[in-house]
Amino acid sequence: MKTASMAASLLIPLCLCILLLRGASAVSDQQEAGRRDSCDRIDRRIRALEPTRRVDSEAGHTELYDDRDGQLPCAGVAAARITIQRNGLLLPSYSNSPRLAYIVHGRGIVGVVIPGCPETYQETSSSSSQEQEDDERRRRGRRGDEERRRSSEGEEEEEEETSRRSFEQSIRDEHQRITTVRQGDVVAIPAGAPFWVHNDGDSPLVAISVHDVSNSANQLDQTSRRFRLAGGQARSEGRQRYGEGESSESETERGGEESYNILSGFDTELLAESMRVSPDIARKLQGRSDKRGNIVRVRRGGLRMLRPATERVTDEEMMRGANAAAAAGNGIDEAVCLMKLRENVADPMKADLYTPNGGRITVLNSQKLPVLKLIKMSVNRGVMRRNAILAPHWNINAHAAVYATSGSARLQVVSSEGRRVFDGELRRGQMVVVPQSFAVAGRAGDEGFAWVSFQTSDGAMNAPVVGKSSALRGMPADVLANAFGVSREEARMVKFGRGQELAIFSPKSGAAARRRRSPGHRDDGVLAAPA
Amino acid sequence: MKTASMAASLLIPLCLCILLLRGASAVSDQQEAGRRDSCDRIDRRIRALEPTRRVDSEAGHTELYDDRDGQLPCAGVAAARITIQRNGLLLPSYSNSPRLAYIVHGRGIVGVVIPGCPETYQETSSSSSQEQEDDERRRRGRRGDEERRRSSEGEEEEEEETSRRSFEQSIRDEHQRITTVRQGDVVAIPAGAPFWVHNDGDSPLVAISVHDVSNSANQLDQTSRRFRLAGGQARSEGRQRYGEGESSESETERGGEESYNILSGFDTELLAESMRVSPDIARKLQGRSDKRGNIVRVRRGGLRMLRPATERVTDEEMMRGANAAAAAGNGIDEAVCLMKLRENVADPMKADLYTPNGGRITVLNSQKLPVLKLIKMSVNRGVMRRNAILAPHWNINAHAAVYATSGSARLQVVSSEGRRVFDGELRRGQMVVVPQSFAVAGRAGDEGFAWVSFQTSDGAMNAPVVGKSSALRGMPADVLANAFGVSREEARMVKFGRGQELAIFSPKSGAAARRRRSPGHRDDGVLAAPA
């Protein structure tokens, strides 16, 4: 009884802080305004989605979830699964809409450049080393060539050149903060912010990524556009237009069109002068003859970058370093430039909700990761034991794009007219949208079920039908008795049948008992109970 | 002179607090973003709307305002009038958009379940009574049956059952706060929050209800969807799609489709296990054979629920009770869970604006009822004496759906091109939309005019053309003289003709005098002057 009320007092604030926030500052309301595509089709039928297109690159591939049923456009999202091979580099790009990515497998390094923020990782020449001196020597050599070429072009402003050289001598390299990621991490990437990913692990890095194209941050139409800062010709895979079913097909055909990085769109001379590099280098940046695709193999020697010694930088260290750098600056930019962009949701100890025989759910909203206030999305990570029940509920203020990371579940989604628009298995690697207000319930399969759910509000809330703090619990028993035509006693059974359970219900006692009797049964790996 | 400036100082803050709020926190701006349907047709013509469809239920009926002119879709709202017979119960449902309802007639009890909020009305077994003991005895009897059935199904976990029983023994019933309503009350129902209504009065309960489907809280398309938590087959009356005129017709036909409650969409077995009830009970909840419709008659014995002794709970009492309950909890949820959802706008003493021979207006915005910040709607209640003039004005930041509750008025609505798009009588029971920016003016009929106006902003503001704080008053007389081609003196007459009057102007003195000469004339009942 006590633990139950403790669990309740834990969870209620989770839900309510957000509700509070919405009322008070209305921050989380905004992204919702842009949903505009018709949701007619989802009133009829929803399917479990598999990736429908695959784009191969030198060191990985991207799989895109297209969708004829309109569930993704109705929810205003676009989804892709990205696989980066060992030592691969996903080239820098930005988008007109924000996105969240969940690392399904592997580890790597992510660099998100927040425009206007300082380069807080800086290496000056005082930190001299053999390699640096080598570099310096080589640079002087090339500089000579460069100077000779430029001299022949015309007048040379000596003072400028000198200042540049002295600048380069004092700073060897500098860049913005980088973030290590590993399985179970969520990474937030704001609209318009370029990012790159490097797999520095020993196995492929796999991430599922969801764009919120209906987000208020996107002032363009409902098209997910990718602006690549580097790389050569590619099929325009990042370009998904959501609208009519037919145009979606023609879009797929248009997918075959040539697509280049944005630098290639500028005049080479203008680009060269803008960057103060030779036209040869500018041409390389434009990469029109680059055939490696969007994910390239890092050359021998690996990817050198500045980062603290420990493999996994603690948040405290990161803050310390950045604060020091910011202290030299103006202090205003700290709030945004130092925002954490990554948070782990896989650690069972961090679960927000735990049902002993059922499973657990970890909520990641803007209370925990403030940058989500900007992104206006949130994530739930759930893990269910075999045959556990996902309690009937609906999403109050968001759509949810649910991706199965392991196991499977039989899910049922119900529309406003009581029509079961989805009734099927959601298996590892598949995705399904649970639209706002639609009711959903389900049962984990024999291998359990683990999922990650991307929600289109930074304070997504759901309303359970039964159990603790549920819709039916909130009504007088007599209202239920009259509404359902049952006895007062039966109404009370409906209200209190699940006692204090919430969100994930333990399976029928029979099943639980059977499991206990077969001690050899192996629990699903992901289901290590917290503590 | 003094009273005039007092009236002005009363009203100006009314308008400005909101403007302030918008500037400062921009809270009220948001719902406006979603208006997206074409408003082409309203540039041509608007009509006074009557309900076009009626859906009958066991104990009441619902009348829907459909609309071929597109004024409701342009404003992004949907409207219905609900009549609940004596002892009727409107079954619990929720919607993808928020709504405000005005109680036109009668009284009743409304239960709005805010998901995640605690059940603050609780009856424990210590509050023992004869009835309770009877119940207990009956329950034990049924429990026996139930146990026997379940035992035959398989293993029984005794400890679980015991804990449930002890739980039920200690808590007889509990539910969230309930609210009594009566004629003149406005009730706010957030998106996604289920609610039910019971008519416990002696006459029909009639409410006019407006959904804000373009509200940012709705991430689905512009369709007003109703998700019913109980009840059987019904025509899908709550389903109004706003878009093309043609689809609107086909929608009306689709209105004949079967619609069930959302529980009916789940597999009966899954539902039963989710709720820990027998499949028989689960089938009753799904109500596929229930023919009572959406408003049912409460069975003999009436609707028992927990509530404080006094018929009309004072706000102070409500807060006290809820605070006590919350104090036992965590304190965080108070802000939302204790929000008032009801406010009376009919009391003449609460009028915000009063013109002795003209009438009065009561404004209900988020300053007065904070939950409207969430709902992003507001309400004006107006009452005009016979022949009084509704001063020319326009709505700055909202659409207004105006419903006539008694009497009639001749209204004129003018579009941007100076075209009179509406010129007609608005009679009791009719509704008309005054779109944002469109100018409106009118005159009450011989029986006076009383209306309620639902506005799509929680801080709706209007701009008077003439009178106190008006557009023309704010301009130099010489600008008016040159603009209108009148003399400086005439311009001053235009500016100051209505002195300090605001919003409702007294009729021509002749009419007023005539009225005074016929002392036998009965004032419209609603027009009792405040004090």
Added chain:
Amino acid sequence: MKTASMAASLLIPLCLCILLLRGASAVSDQQEAGRRDSCDRIDRRIRALEPTRRVDSEAGHTELYDDRDGQLPCAGVAAARITIQRNGLLLPSYSNSPRLAYIVHGRGIVGVVIPGCPETYQETSSSSSQEQEDDERRRRGRRGDEERRRSSEGEEEEEEETSRRSFEQSIRDEHQRITTVRQGDVVAIPAGAPFWVHNDGDSPLVAISVHDVSNSANQLDQTSRRFRLAGGQARSEGRQRYGEGESSESETERGGEESYNILSGFDTELLAESMRVSPDIARKLQGRSDKRGNIVRVRRGGLRMLRPATERVTDEEMMRGANAAAAAGNGIDEAVCLMKLRENVADPMKADLYTPNGGRITVLNSQKLPVLKLIKMSVNRGVMRRNAILAPHWNINAHAAVYATSGSARLQVVSSEGRRVFDGELRRGQMVVVPQSFAVAGRAGDEGFAWVSFQTSDGAMNAPVVGKSSALRGMPADVLANAFGVSREEARMVKFGRGQELAIFSPKSGAAARRRRSPGHRDDGVLAAPA
């Protein structure tokens, strides 16, 4: 080195305060939600726009930028250039969307009436003068006529008339604050607020004005509607519907329809009674026979209005006067009613960014002009020396409508697929949209280039590709080396080639040198270096 870092520390806060603001209060996000028109066409081609329609009035004309390429509708804006002849008066009107106007040439007086705000400019009869007495005498004469006419109409309420007369005697005229404007000023006009403009200078007043029709303040559809409060028949030039290309054509035809002021839409009798003026005056207000158009010539004697003695009121004086007036009131309305609506962006000393041989940029966002938080737009004013380079960058959170005020530039705009959608000259008087996320770069022509850019966010941010705080600078050199397939050394050249330069780059040293050798070369007038 020191000045560079100072420049950086100046600019970074500029960018970041906004980012901060967005994160913290999300105020600036909202207007973005409404962009809904298809942006398909801008993925193919954008053109430099010239005005396509011209509407002539008695004392000026309006030129409208129509657009077959869809760049304006994609950005959700509408643009017009207004020319008011000497002594002309742009008649009062309001719109369903907010707008910003930049004064390209001349000077004048703008009156923006904020509904609900007090008339803080007031002249009472104690400030007696010969002219006033004359007026008074004339008024008494007319009053007599008027009274006689009204007496013949019916009963007269003596007390009312008396109070009106005493009121008019004590107050000669009163109106809201007026604002003087001159070349280089930006004026903000909120949605629904009527405004008028008077050219009291010696040369034409020319303004370029951009409406944000997709702004959340507009709850109507994507049509820019103008509601005129005065004036006669006019072609409906303010009416621009953005949607399909075809409907845009038919709209142009519909442009020929008659359009009148909104008062003309009301019944003359109702209007007369509303205003307590004679039907004759009411008919004049309706102006159905007025042929002067939308900009009229002020009659002999000029436009008399109340204003402080000094020609250009300082902000301090304005605040003082208004504060005094407000002190007599309630104090609540100060925040909105006293908001500054004008700010100068042409003063070189106020430039936020200055590159000695390149040019300067002045940013006007809600940090500098708080009313922009309401308007949700911002402005950049830029001036570039001949052949200076506009550094490659993209707009993160806004569209930009760029208007060339003098000189010309060759601009290139690049879409997500690396396609150069615009590559051409932007000359004085032309406009082009740089859509959100699209990359842009350019070079000033031989006469330099000066522009004003209207952005659809009150805290518009852009991300430079190279230079200080740029995307490429924020990435490790090795990431660039691998991404572009260049050497580590070349990558460093790309990163550091432009040192600490930002936004505007000085031209190739060759060009600079050539310019130095021709001392007779006259700098573009607007290009006086700050200090």
